[in-house]
Structure formats: C-alpha cells, structure tokens
Amino acid sequence: MRKNYGSQPRRGLTEQEISDRLNLERKVERAFFEAGKALAQLRDRRLYRSTHRTFEEYCRDRFGYTHRRVNYLIAGSVVFDNIVTGTNCSQNEGVDETGTNCSQNEEADKTRLNPSRILPTNEGQVRPLAPLEPQQQVKVWQRAVQEAGGKVPSARIVTDVVQKIIEPTRIPNTYQTGEVCQILVKDNPDLRGKGGCWCIVVAVHDFSCTVRLWDGELTVGLKYLKSYDYLPQECKQMQIISDRMTRLRQNENLEEAGRAVLKYLGELKRPYLTQVEQKLLSLIELECEMEG
Structure with a gap:
C-alpha cells in the first residue's frame, strides 16, 4: 500500500536545515540560468575552438542541444537575471530610479535569499518574456505569479499575461x-x-x-x-x-x-x-x- 506522506505529522527544521533547504532551492531555481550563462561564455570566448569548428556543432556533440535549445537557454538566463535584478530594485529603497547598478547593492544581494520571492524554475516559463523590455519582463512575471496564486506560474499563464500587456484591448x-x-x-x-x-x-x-x-x-x-x-x-x-x-x-x-x-x-x-x-x-x- 502506498504511504500517504501528505498525512504525516510535520517535523520542524533546524536552523542549519533551513539554511540548507534555501541554498538547495536556489540551486534548483537557477539551474537553467546557470546553464544559459555558461553557454554564453563558451560561445563568446570561443572555448570550443580546440575541438569543434562551430559553436553549434560543439553544443550538439557535447550536450545534445540543438541550436534553438541553446539560444533559448541563453536568452532565458538574461530574462532570469532581469527578473532578479528588477525584483531587488523594487524591494530596496534608495536605489537609482533608472534601476541600473541596483544588483550591485549589498541589500539587493541579501534579498536574493528571500524565500518568499517566487522565481522562474525553467526556461519555458520565461521564454514568452524574451521579446519584452527588462522592466516589462519584471512587471509581467510578478503579475503572472499573482495569477498563479502566489506560486510559480506555468508558461501558459505567462503567455496570457504577455498578451494582455501587449494588446491593450x-x-x-x-x-x-x-x-x-x-x-x-x-x-x-x-x-x-x-x-x-x-x-x-x-x-x-x-x-x-x-x-x-x-x-x-x-x-x-x-x-x-x-x-x-x-x-x-x-x-x-x-x-x-x-x-x-x-x-x-x-x-x-x-x-x-x-x-x-x-x-x-x-x-x-x-x-x-x-x-x-x-x-x-x-x-x-x-x-x-x-x-x-
């Protein structure tokens, strides 16, 4: 008989366990972000040149990624970074009105570990945001989180919110x-x-x-x-x-x-x-x- 783990009594976490959980959750959230950033560096620094003629061939042989998949991951990492930076800017007082350099702010770095902030967990969720300006990306993501009931929104919800903003009527x-x-x-x-x-x-x-x-x-x-x-x-x-x-x-x-x-x-x-x-x-x- 399958155990119903949802009915088991909850056991409190130690401070160390809470810290470990937050760190692991951040790693899960940032998985596609880290992949996209790494791929961008491999491409821009041409670190594939010793074994492959083109970046596309390298990604296909090394990771099994198509050219489209690589572009999605790189673009997704940029959107993710914009969401993190934009969220930090809105949560910290005294930042520049233009929103520039606020991610370098010490308080902003602390906000990155705020467990209540909802961040994307896969590239598909941010793909609809890629054509938008950074400030619009933050606005759309926050609205999508609200429509998802405070949880990570699906790609479909994000797409719908994008359509609502792009098409006023x-x-x-x-x-x-x-x-x-x-x-x-x-x-x-x-x-x-x-x-x-x-x-x-x-x-x-x-x-x-x-x-x-x-x-x-x-x-x-x-x-x-x-x-x-x-x-x-x-x-x-x-x-x-x-x-x-x-x-x-x-x-x-x-x-x-x-x-x-x-x-x-x-x-x-x-x-x-x-x-x-x-x-x-x-x-x-x-x-x-x-x-x-």
Missing part, C-alpha cells in the same frame, strides 16, 4: 477545441520552422490556445493562428489523423524512417493527406504493431 478568443488551424510564424521565433503547418486546438485560454502539432503541444497567441473554417465533420477527420500520428510518435518501436515520415506529414502546408500519404501512415502503424 482584449480580443475575444473565438477558437474552439478541436478546430483545425494553420500556424503563422510572423515575429515569433518560437514558431520558426512551423509556419504553415496544420494543428488541432486542444485548449482555449483568454489570449492564447494550446495546439497539438505532429511533434507535440504548444501554447501560442491568437495572432499566430488562422482557422481553416472546416466543417465539424472535417475537423473530426483531422483530429483522428492527429491522434494516430501522436500515438505513433510515442511508440517505442517507431524507427527513424517512420519518424521522418511523420515529420513530413505533420509539416505539410495543407490540412489533409492524399491517398498515398494515408497508405504511408497505415503502413507505419502496421510495422509498429508487428514489432510490438
């Missing part, structure tokens, strides 16, 4: 779950490589939608979606295709060739499959079943 979200849409990249680097791809709306939020593509789910702002205005029956057919592709992608027996076909089908610039493509999908399903 509220645009009603008319999308519906199950609707077939097209991805519009526009000025969003997170959507690079997905422009024109079809997707299925799986959740509707105030200023964004969570959609399912061939390679997973993504939360995007309303301006990055365009409905195909399909009839309900047509949307249902595309939902079935999407579900089949998702099951295959999660199948441990899916070979590299099959994954390449899924990628091709999922990145089509049209929301339907030809007869040949339908046969390819069925063939991959059959192969996975036989190997299973």
